[in-house]
Structure formats: C-alpha cells, structure tokens
Amino acid sequence: MRITRVRLISQIFFAGLALFFAFVTQFSYLKGYPVSLFLEVDPLVAIASSIAAHTLYRGLAWSLVILIPTLLLGRFFCNWICPYGSLHQLVGWLFNTRAIKERMASNQYRQWFALKYYILVGMLVAAAFGSLQIGLLDPICLFFRSLSVSILPAADMALGWIYLQPFLYQFAWVTGFIVFFFVSMNVVIPRFFCRVVCPLGATLGLLSRFSLCRVDREEEKCVNCNLCLQRCEGASDPQSALRKSECTVCLNCIDDCPHGALSFRMLPPSSHEKAMPDLGRRRVIFAGVTGLLFFSFSRASGEISKNFRKEVMRPPGSIAETEFLKRCVKCGQCMRVCPTNVLQPAGFEAGVEGIWTPVMNMRMGYCELNCTLCGQVCPTGAIQKISIAQKLGAGEFSDLGPIRTGTAFVDQGRCLPWAMDTPCVVCQEVCPISPKAIVTRDVDVVNRWGKPVRLNRPYVDPVLCNGCGICEHECPVRDYRAIRVTTVGETRSRDRSLLLK
Amino acid sequence: MDRREFLRRAGAAGLCVAGSVLGAAWLYDPRGGADYFRNEEAKKTALLKSYRVERGPGAVTMSVVRGKDPEKMVRAGLDAMGGISSFVQKGDVVLIKPNVAFDRAPALGATTSPEVLRAVVLTCREAGARRVIVADNPINQPEGCFFKSGIQQAATDAGADVMLPKPNAFSLVKINGEVLKTWSAFYQPLDEATKVIGIAPCKDHNLCSASMTMKNWYGLLGGRRNQFHQQIHAVIADFARMIQPTFVVLDATRVLMQNGPTGGKLSDVQEADMLVIGTDMVAVDTFGYTLFGRDPQKLEYVYRAEARGLGSTKWKEQNWREVLAG
Numbered sequence: 116m117r118i119t120r121v122r123l124i125s126q127i128f129f130a131g132l133a134l135f136f137a138f139v140t141q142f143s144y145l146k147g148y149p150v151s152l153f154l155e156v157d158p159l160v161a162i163a164s165s166i167a168a169h170t171l172y173r174g175l176a177w178s179l180v181i182l183i184p185t186l187l188l189g190r191f192f193c194n195w196i197c198p199y200g201s202l203h204q205l206v207g208w209l210f211n212t213r214a215i216k217e218r219m220a221s222n223q224y225r226q227w228f229a230l231k232y233y234i235l236v237g238m239l240v241a242a243a244f245g246s247l248q249i250g251l252l253d254p255i256c257l258f259f260r261s262l263s264v265s266i267l268p269a270a271d272m273a274l275g276w277i278y279l280q281p282f283l284y285q286f287a288w289v290t291g292f293i294v295f296f297f298v299s300m301n302v303v304i305p306r307f308f309c310r311v312v313c314p315l316g317a318t319l320g321l322l323s324r325f326s327l328c329r330v331d332r333e334e335e336k337c338v339n340c341n342l343c344l345q346r347c348e349g350a351s352d353p354q355s356a357l358r359k360s361e362c363t364v365c366l367n368c369i370d371d372c373p374h375g376a377l378s379f380r381m382l383p384p385s386s387h388e389k390a391m392p393d394l395g396r397r398r399v400i401f402a403g404v405t406g407l408l409f410f411s412f413s414r415a416s417g418e419i420s421k422n423f424r425k426e427v428m429r430p431p432g433s434i435a436e437t438e439f440l441k442r443c444v445k446c447g448q449c450m451r452v453c454p455t456n457v458l459q460p461a462g463f464e465a466g467v468e469g470i471w472t473p474v475m476n477m478r479m480g481y482c483e484l485n486c487t488l489c490g491q492v493c494p495t496g497a498i499q500k501i502s503i504a505q506k507l508g509a510g511e512f513s514d515l516g517p518i519r520t521g522t523a524f525v526d527q528g529r530c531l532p533w534a535m536d537t538p539c540v541v542c543q544e545v546c547p548i549s550p551k552a553i554v555t556r557d558v559d560v561v562n563r564w565g566k567p568v569r570l571n572r573p574y575v576d577p578v579l580c581n582g583c584g585i586c587e588h589e590c591p592v593r594d595y596r597a598i599r600v601t602t603v604g605e606t607r608s609r610d611r612s613l614l615l616k
Numbered sequence: 617m618d619r620r621e622f623l624r625r626a627g628a629a630g631l632c633v634a635g636s637v638l639g640a641a642w643l644y645d646p647r648g649g650a651d652y653f654r655n656e657e658a659k660k661t662a663l664l665k666s667y668r669v670e671r672g673p674g675a676v677t678m679s680v681v682r683g684k685d686p687e688k689m690v691r692a693g694l695d696a697m698g699g700i701s702s703f704v705q706k707g708d709v710v711l712i713k714p715n716v717a718f719d720r721a722p723a724l725g726a727t728t729s730p731e732v733l734r735a736v737v738l739t740c741r742e743a744g745a746r747r748v749i750v751a752d753n754p755i756n757q758p759e760g761c762f763f764k765s766g767i768q769q770a771a772t773d774a775g776a777d778v779m780l781p782k783p784n785a786f787s788l789v790k791i792n793g794e795v796l797k798t799w800s801a802f803y804q805p806l807d808e809a810t811k812v813i814g815i816a817p818c819k820d821h822n823l824c825s826a827s828m829t830m831k832n833w834y835g836l837l838g839g840r841r842n843q844f845h846q847q848i849h850a851v852i853a854d855f856a857r858m859i860q861p862t863f864v865v866l867d868a869t870r871v872l873m874q875n876g877p878t879g880g881k882l883s884d885v886q887e888a889d890m891l892v893i894g895t896d897m898v899a900v901d902t903f904g905y906t907l908f909g910r911d912p913q914k915l916e917y918v919y920r921a922e923a924r925g926l927g928s929t930k931w932k933e934q935n936w937r938e939v940l941a942g
Contacts, residue, residue, distance in 0.1 A: 143759045540845060
C-alpha cells in the first residue's frame with residue numbers, strides 16, 4: 116500500500132475520532148471517554164499555557180506524544196492527525212478544478228505565508244504577560260469550539276435529534292461565519308488556514324527545524340518538471356531546497372514525481388533544505404511588541420479588575436480571573452458538556468481577552484447543583500477538576516466551604532409578591548439548597564379590590580446562596596428577571612466576596 | 617412570429633397570470649386581528665380522554681398499605697382493590713407518570729422511589745400491557761433527572777420505555793378549568809396511552825403546603841408553567857379536571873417533611889413505609905396530608921376540587937382498606 120493511502124486512513128481515523136469525541140461530550144453519551152484528548156495532545160496548548168501559568172496541567176503532558184515525533188519526523192501532525200487540517204484538505208480537494216499548471220502555481224510558497232509565525236510570536240508574548248490567546252486560532256481549539264457552539268447547534272436546528280431540547284449559544288453566527296470563512300478560503304488558496312494563519316502549524320514548523328527525517332530530492336534524478344508541486348499540501352518547495360517548516364509530510368510529492376527523485380529520508384544532507392522559516396528579525400520584534408500592546412491595552416480597559424462586569428460569572432471550580440485568563444483556551448468543551456446550556460461563550464463582556472471564554476447566562480440555563488462536568492473536561496485547569504462534595508463544601512471539604520459562583524438578588528420593583536400583590540415564589544420552590552437559600556416572609560394584604568391576599572415575599576440568604584441561578588432561570592418575569600444572580604460573593608477570589616465571613 | 621409561436625408564448629404568459637390569481641385566492645386571509653388571535657387559540661385543542669375504569673358500586677376505591685418491601689406493598693395494595701387486572705387489560709398501553717422533577721438521588725425524597733415505579737411497571741406487564749411508557753417533564757435538566765433519580769434504570773429494567781420531553785411531543789390541550797382553559801401538555805404519551813397511572817412522592821411544598829398525586833400532573837404540562845404559582849390552589853384543582861387517571865399511587869415510603877419540593881438533605885426525609893393507592897386523587901391527597909401533621913384546612917386545593925365535584929375529601933366515608941404487607 117502506498118504511504119499516502121496510509122496517511123489518508125490516518126486522517127479519516129483521527130477526524131472520525133475527533134467528531135466522535137465532540138458528539139459524545141454530552142450528558143447522555145458521556146461514559147468516561149477522554150473527550151478532551153485532542154486538546155491535551157496539542158503542543159501549542161501545552162506550551163502557551165505553561166508560559167502563561169508556569170505549570171503543565173495534568174493531561175497536557177500528553178502533548179509530548181506529538182512533540183517528540185515532531186522532532187523526528189517534522190510537521191506530520193498537520194497532515195496525519197489534525198482534524199481541522201483534514202477538513203481544509205477535503206474542501207480544497209472538492210473545489211480543485213484547476214488545470215495542472217495553475218495547480219502547481221497555487222501550491223508555490225509565498226513570502227506572506229510566514230504570517231503564522233508572527234501570529235504565534237505575538238500570542239506567546241501576550242501569554243508570557245498572562246493573557247492566553249492562542250485559543251482564538253489554535254486549530255484544535257477552533258475545531259472543537261466551532262462544533263460546540265455553532266455547528267452542532269445549527270445542525271440541530273435542521274435535524275432536531277442532536278439534543279433533547281435545542282442548545283443555543285450567543286454569537287453562534289459569528290463562530291459559524293469564521294468557520295465558513297476559513298473553509299471558503301480554500302477555494303482561493305488551498306489550505307489557506309494551515310499555510311497562513313495556524314499558530315500550531317507555526318509551532319510545529321519551528322520544532323521541525325530539528326527533525327531528523329524529511330523529504331529529500333536527488334538532484335541527479337530531478338528534471339525540474341515541478342510536477343511534485345501539483346498536490347503539495349504545505350507549499351514547501353519540494354522542487355528545490357525543501358522548506359522543512361512548511362512541509363506537512365503529506366508525501367504527495369513522492370507519489371507525483373515521475374522520475375523517483377523524491378524520497379522521505381533519515382538525515383539527508385542539510386545543504387538541500389531550508390531548516391528555518393524565513394523570518395525578518397525586525398518583523399519578529401514587531402510581532403512581539405504587538406502581543407505586548409494587546410496585553411497592555413486590554414488590561415488598561417479594566418474589565419478584569421476594577422470594572423469587572425456583574426454578568427461574568429465563571430463556572431464552579433474556576434480559578435480567580437487573572438489566573439483563569441492564563442489558562443482558558445476557549446475550546447468550548449465546558450459549554451459542550453454543560454447539561455443545562457448555562458455556559459455561554461463570552462462576547463466582549465469579559466474584556467477583549469475574554470472572548471469565547473465560558474460565562475454563565477442564567478436565562479439560558481442554570482448551574483446544576485450536583486454536577487461538575489465542566490471541570491472534568493477542561494483541558495487546562497481554568498476550571499479545576501472538583502468533586503461534588505467539594506462543590507457543596509461537604510465532608511472533608513467543609514473547611515473550604517461551598518463553591519459560590521455569585522449571589523442572587525431580589526428586585527423588589529419587579530417581583531410579583533413584592534411589587535404587584537400577586538403570589539408567586541417559584542424562586543423558592545426551585546432553590547436546591549437545604550435549608551433553602553431563599554426564605555419568605557409572609558404578609559397578609561388587602562388588594563385594591565378589597566380582597567385579602569397572602570404574599571410570600573422572598574429574601575435571599577447570602578450565606579447559603581451559591582449563585583446557581585435556577586431562581587433566575589425559572590422566574591416568571593421573563594424579560595428582565597425579578598431575581599438575578601451577579602458575580603459578587605463568588606468564592607474564587609477574595610476581592611469579589613460579599614460578606615466578611 | 618408564426619401563429620404557433622404566438623400561441624405558445626401567450627399561453628405561457630396566460631398560465632402565469634392565472635396561476636398568480638389562483639394562488640392569491642387560495643392563500644387570501646380576510647380575518648381581522650380579533651379573529652386571528654381567537655382562532656389560533658381555539659384551533660385543534662381537545663379534552664384529554666378519560667383513562668378511568670368503570671367499576672361496580674361496591675368497589676374498593678382506596679387502599680393504604682404499610683410495609684417495608686415496595687414490590688409486596690404495591691401487589692398487596694392492588695389486590696385489596698381487586699387486583700391489577702381490574703385496571704389494566706391485555707393490550708393496554710399504560711402511561712406511568714412518576715415525579716422526576718429534580719436532579720436528586722432517590723434517598724432525598726424529592727422524586728418517586730424507583731422501587732415503587734419498578735413494581736408498578738412489573739404488575740402492568742404481568743396484566744398484559746402491550747407497552748408501558750414512563751414519562752415526565754422535569755424542572756431540572758431531563759436526562760440528569762431521569763438518570764440520578766434512578767427512574768431511568770428502574771423503568772428500563774422492568775421493561776418500560778422512557779419518553780423524554782422533546783419539544784415536538786407537546787401540544788395544546790383543553791382543560792376548561794377555573795384558571796387553566798387550554799395549556800401545552802406532554803401530549804405524545806397521553807395520546808398513545810389507554811391507561812394512565814400517576815405515582816407521586818409525598819412532599820412538603822413551599823407554596824401549596826404539600827405536593828402529592830394531584831400536584832404530580834404539573835409534570836405533564838409544558839409552556840409557562842411557572843405562572844401557576846400565582847393561583848396555585850386553583851391550578852392544582854384544575855389538574856383534577858384536566859386528567860382522569862386509571863388510578864394513582866402516593867409513594868409515602870419516604871416523606872419529604874421540610875424544605876420541599878426540592879429537599880436536599882437526608883434529615884429533610886422521614887421513612888413512613890406507606891403506600892396509598894386510589895382512584896380518587898382528592899381522597900388520596902387528603903389522606904396523605906395527615907402524614908405531615910398539619911392543619912387539614914391548609915391543603916386548600918383538595919377542597920376546591922371537591923367543591924367542583926372532582927373528588928371527595930371524605931375518605932373515611934369511602935370504601936377503603938388498610939393492608940399490611942411484608
């Protein structure tokens with residue numbers, strides 16, 4: 116069997132596996148599958164989050180499984196494993212109606228393909244300052260996020276069987292448009308995303324500098340027909356000195372060479388290769404400065420310090436905001452696994468740094484008391500792996516107390532028993548804490564028609580309330596709820612606590 | 617242009633004109649606003665059929681069973697009422713409506729006990745039911761509720777099909793109650809069923825004092841049911857008008873004595889080792905309320921239902937039995 120066939124089987128297998136994991140990351144199908152495996156083996160997630168947080172969280176050590184072979188074989192991940200890369204290859208193949216000459220031209224290296232390295236440098240500098248942004252463009256994060264908050268919900272709109280009840284995500288259309296854009300770009304430039312944008316590809320490209328094996332051209336056999344370019348996925352110049360950093364090891368060139376001049380070899384002469392991408396030193400510095408400026412400008416806006424927003428409620432187990440932003444890669448796994456749809460990708464409310472990080476929106480769902488799934492799937496520990504006992508502050512965790520994500524407040528101007536002489540207290544009914552964190556004081560009033568009415572007016576006990584938000588979710592005042600949860604009182608940071616004790 | 621060409625073109629144009637006119641006439645809607653809104657509301661709503669079984673005048677209407685083994689208790693209670701075969705016949709499709717409202721373990725008493733559900737499913741199967749459906753529309757996330765309450769497992773093990781509340785399984789039904797005129801209900805299982813059995817846990821309730829077999833039907837409704845609380849007693853009484861079940865089971869093996877209807881602590885729960893089976897929900901709930909030791913007048917909805925002729929609170933005057941089981 117030809118090696119390119121083996122590669123194709125590998126691509127189909129890993130793409131299938133990624134789709135399978137994405138699909139089973141929901142309550143009814145979750146059976147202990149390692150659903151975040153692709154994110155854990157992603158070397159960029161591991162490297163960038165270690166740069167930001169100075170630790171390598173749990174499963175991220177698996178990234179060595181990709182990193183070490185890259186040092187031997189080059190950027191094989193891109194064309195053998197990466198599901199997002201396979202998607203682009205597939206689309207490029209479907210729309211490839213070019214004649215051979217044009218095809219060869221479309222696969223020629225262009226200088227601006229180096230953009231991805233500058234993107235990587237900028238993001239790593241921002242990470243070093245504590246703002247982890249690689250998730251915006253890392254293909255694995257992008258792939259899973261797009262599926263979770265856009266493609267699967269959209270598919271459910273058409274098919275109706277993906278969820279029991281439709282799951283909705285704010286700005287699903289933006290995420291959807293980004294996928295659509297990158298996929299469409301393959302029509303103009305094959306594998307546009309992989310060649311021009313991908314910061315993971317850039318990381319692996321830089322690591323390939325040391326790789327022991329690569330495609331090698333025997334100049335004696337080569338007749339300079341350039342046919343090796345017709346299906347070159349990486350645009351890596353196999354017809355001249357190979358650009359190791361661009362070659363995605365698709366090995367199509369070996370198939371296509373009519374003279375057998377190309378082979379994948381161990382330790383070929385280094386005079387026939389370009390080991391490093393052609394980067395300008397000033398440009399690299401400029402990219403780094405851009406990353407620094409991103410950090411400074413976004414922090415100067417104040418959303419994560421003094422001007423933090425009351426809506427930015429993080430899932431239970433999340434670490435304090437500045438630490439959170441060092442770890443969250445915006446992969447959307449928590450939003451995918453959340454059984455109530457409460458976890459939503461942030462827009463700008465968590466600052467420009469916080470785009471697509473998870474926030475709880477109690478109109479969409481509520482935090483299920485006996486559930487800690489978000490922390491189980493989080494690959495980087497932005498949401499820590501906690502047990503239910505720890506979430507509730509029970510047993511051995513009683514010294515830590517319950518994890519609070521915010522506090523509920525009754526709006527006496529909108530609450531039916533408070534403002535409108537109408538009985539209600541759905542909020543108290545659904546409160547899952549025992550004893551209930553919502554208590555009522557019962558008053559007997561005579562309404563304007565002279566009829567006696569007993570009103571159970573709700574109060575929130577700030578010691579017991581854990582900010583789960585089911586009261587807000589079930590409140591019958593649908594548009595602007597009469598009981599609302601805000602971040603104050605969250606236990607992940609002393610700065611945002613409410614009570615002295 | 618020759619004649620044939622002219623006729624063809626004129627004919628095509630004519631057909632387009634005629635098609636437009638006919639299409640417009642077919643779709644034309646002359647209704648004013650009032651007609652529009654009224655018709656939408658009234659369209660395709662029907663009362664639920666009665667699932668009640670006609671039994672003789674001397675039939676036992678309620679049995680109170682004490683015991684430790686839920687399966688023996690269910691069998692003994694039904695036997696005292698003439699056996700399951702006097703309710704379920706061969707070929708019936710039985711809908712069982714447990715209360716799976718919350719994402720809670722069974723020991724916390726917020727949901728129907730899986731052992732009781734299992735026993736009822738088994739007896740229905742033995743009586744020859746063609747299919748047993750277990751359905752509820754929980755308040756918490758449905759899959760989590762069915763999983764953690766143990767109801768999913770118990771139902772499937774005993775040979776019943778669990779039906780989860782998919783949006784397309786709901787449709788508007790007529791209730792003609794005091795407050796509820798029409799409402800969105802989990803209609804698909806109700807439509808398919810020929811017999812309906814409610815199995816409700818016995819729970820303290822923050823607003824209506826106790827949630828038992830009448831309140832249990834809340835879980836078959838959809839829509840904006842969080843508005844029910846504004847007139848909770850009238851609405852619960854309306855449930856008795858909405859549905860006439862074959863019989864109901866009040867599962868008082870555990871009683872949630874406080875912090876209802878959600879509970880959350882074992883100390884909120886008391887073992888009462890009792891089941892009440894009956895054909896009159898009003899009587900069953902009136903009896904069940906005695907377990908809380910509260911002022912009987914506080915359970916306003918049973919008196920409202922009685923006043924409307926939907927049942928009787930005078931269970932002592934009915935033909936009831938007390939049974940001891942294993």
